[in-house]
Amino acid sequence: MKIEAKNTKRQHRSSRLPILLFSMAGIGAAVAGSLFLSTQGWSETTRPSFLEAEDRQLDQALHEKQDAAEIVVFYPQEPQAVQATARQQAGLLMSALSTAYAEWPAASQEDPKPILIKADYHTEALAQNAMSVVYLIQKKVGDHIEEEHWGYMLDQQTGELIGAEQAFDQTGLERISALFRDAMKNQEATRSLAYTLPFIQASAPRAENFSRFYSEGDQLTFLFDLPVPAETLKENGEAEREEEISHDEVNIDAESKLDKSKQETSEQESIHLDPESPLQWSLDRAQLGSHFLLKPAEDSGNLFIPPRTVDPDRPMVALTFDDGPHPKNTPRILEALRASDGACTFFMVGTNVELYPDVVKAVAESGSEIASHTYSHPNLTKLSNDRLNYQLNRVSELVSELTGRQIQVKTLRPPYGAVSEQVKEASAVPLILWSMDTLDWKTRDAQKTISHVLENVEDGDIILMHDIHAESADAAAAIIPQLTAMGYQLVTVQELMEAKGLEMVPGQKIFSGHPASQ
Structure with a gap:
């Protein structure tokens, strides 16, 4: 699984190559404006053999000749139900290709023949x-050929495009989102783009975010239109942050919570990709198991634990929740x-682990950390x-x-924060305390919890909350997106440290990720 960002020399037809030549925004929509399809210069005797297909005729294609390029786009004719949509998609592809090369001056080439x-x-x-239509796009300049792939999905009976809502269940979307991010x-x-709020929102596990894809063999390939460079993303992120904070009536200066040097570094970042070019990204469909409904693979039986990457140069906080899991x-x-x-x-109590095993597994498959809060x-x-050893080890x-x-459980939070020398000596894992106590268990007031966190949060905090209270879940649902908008990564305690x-050693009391607190 990788993101590919460059064209290569001619390779075998099944190779996985990106299509960064053109933007296909609104792929299911009709082509804006009319498409010029020139037939001049395309006789059987004069058209280049490169443009011929082994088993197709030009009446199965759209074709166009410009000063700078000659283009042929073939499209499926059978079954009959798909022909109209297939031709429309070919038109979109033709339009994008012709636009991309319209301004290429043929005279600038050593041999002034069209591309x-x-x-x-x-x-x-x-x-x-379902039918996957996979295009191999070949561009020939002299003897050099570059190849790219593109495709889409069709319903063979109705001829309609197939989107993510038909191809994946919610678990599949969650896996795709986690792997892509x-x-x-x-x-x-x-x-740089991957940590911005616009990207995070655009890659959330919702069908509309992953509706442009095709299948080829064991691979699923998704196409995305990348946002504009970081300066614009930063402006958009700030605007959304101000809107969300205003909505919840929390009047704070979020930027004041960020380290100034990290702000300056962020402001200098830029996205080194053409904003008009889509990104193409592939994964092995086996990673989705049965959750790719159109070609389900056998589920391995293991939990799917998504990979997570944390940027140590960006601010971060560790939200922690005690006493659960709660159904x-x-x-x-x-x-x-x-x-x-x-x-x-999530610092889990063993009796609740026994009661709600499916919730425990859901936590693991979300990428969050399962920790002990004793039995x-x-x-x-x-x-x-x-009795002490049982409480320390049973979870x-x-x-x-x-x-x-x-x-494997690698951290423990002692109930009430109570620790003695005996407890420290008996513990096989670090003892995690906190740098911010929201007192959510006491106030049972979501707005007070929200205000307390957003007004006092600092880089490196370990924040104490409780997932056994509905008010705390309400607060978390508001705090999590707002901390993200403020520029914080939301990480586990282990990721933070x-x-x-x-360092984390057995029996060590840990209060935060602030170096001075250790």
């Missing part, structure tokens, strides 16, 4: 009458985190050795068994 462009296709039948963070050309509140918090490309740490929430400083055993040993370069 030759052929877009030929093959189809792949999927389940539920992480891939963008790990490509130099898109790294209603915890999923609400997970939904808000997914929408904002965030994760947090039954006692004051650890008042327990004998055997780890439960989670390991429940997740097929995919998840690793990004800050701080």
Whole structure:
């Protein structure tokens, strides 16, 4: 799985190459304006053999000749139901290609012959009458040929385009979103974009964000129109942040919470991609298992734990939630985190782990951290050795068994924050406390919790909340997008400490990611 951003020399037809020649915004819409289809210069004896297809005639294609380029776009004729839509898509492709090369002066080439462009296709039948149309676009300049891919999905019975809402269930969209976001963070050309609010919103796990795609073999390929450079993104992010903060009547200066040097660095960043070019990104459909409904693969039986990348040079906070999991509140918090490309740490009580195993698995598959809040929430400083060890270790055993040993509990929060020398010596993991106590358990007032967090948050904070209270879930649903708009990454405790370069050892009391607090 990777993001590809360059054309290469001629390769085998099945190779995965990006299409960065043109923008296909509104791919399902009709072509704006009329399309000029010239037939001059296309006789059987004069057209270049490169533009011919092995098994098709030019009456199965759109064709055009310009001063700078000659273009042929073939399109499916069968079944009859798809022909109109296939021709429309070919028109969109032709329009984009002709626009892209209209201003290329043929005289600037060593051989002033037109560029030759052929877009030929093959189809792949999927389940539920779906058909994937995959184009190989070849551009020939002299003896050099560059290749790119593009495609779309059709219903063979109705001829209508197929979108993500028909191809993926919600779990599939969540996996696609998580994998795409992480891939963008790990490509130099898109790294700056990947942490911005407009991108986070545009890559949320909703069908409309992933409706442009096609299938080829074991690969699914998605097309995205990238936003404009970082300066504009920053302006858009600030505007949205001001709107959200005003909506919740929280009057704070968000920028004052960010480190000035990091602000200056951010302002100098730019996106090194043409804003008029779409990004093409592919993944192995096996990663979606049965959640790609048009060609389901067998589910592995393991939890899908999404990759996560944290930028140590950007501000971050660790939201933490105690006493759960809760069957209603915890999923609400997970939904808000997914929408904002965030994760947090859930300090779970063992009795609730036993009651709500599906919620525990959902936390793992969201990318958030599962941590221990002891088995039954006692004051650890008042327990004998055997009882203490049981409370310290039982949650780890439960989670390991429940997740097929995919998840190991690596942190613990002592109930009431009570720690003694005996507790520290007995603990096999670090003891996580907090730098901000929202007192949400006491106030049970969502607006007070929202205001307290947004008015006092600092880079490196570990924030204490409770997912057993509906008011706290309400507050989290508001806090999470606003912290994201303020420029904070929402990370787990382990991610926070690793990004800050701080050590975590068994029995150590940890209050925050602020180096001075350790």
